[in-house]
Amino acid sequence: MYPSGVKDYLLELYRRRSEARVTLLAKIEGGNWQPSPKACHENVEIFCEHSVGFDIVRGWFYFDLPDTPGCAMFVAHSVVRTPQGVLSDITPQAGTTSRRYPFLEALVSDEEFFLIESSTEEGKLFYNEQDYA
Secondary structure, eight states, X not given: OXXXXXXXXXXXXXXXXXXXXXXXEOOOOSSSOOOOTTOHHHHHHXXXXXXXXXXXXXXXXXXXXXXXTTEEEEEEEEEEEOTTSOEEEOSOOSTTOOOOOEEEXXXXXXXXXXXXXXXXXXXXXXXXXXXXO
């Protein structure tokens, strides 16, 4: 079970799940640096440090769990917001995964985001409506 603040935040994420959107997958080409799979937080920090007008956006991939009604999973992730306001995922997908999952903005400070992420197992939050009954 999560600490009460995280449990409240998880309920808020679940209530906002309809806001989740699939982001564009952007491939970084050229230059001396390439983003690494499974290093989204570091990738966006390095990229935004060297790219004028791009911003870091922390959030969560949303996974509906259709075989388990009333349950969902949220996985910590970071993307960039382009100068035009478009959310783009610069982190290459590991392996042969081709499916893209909806991304939900965290809407908390970086400090709060990483505090919440540190209370999870491998950056995953599991929602179960029975925990809120």
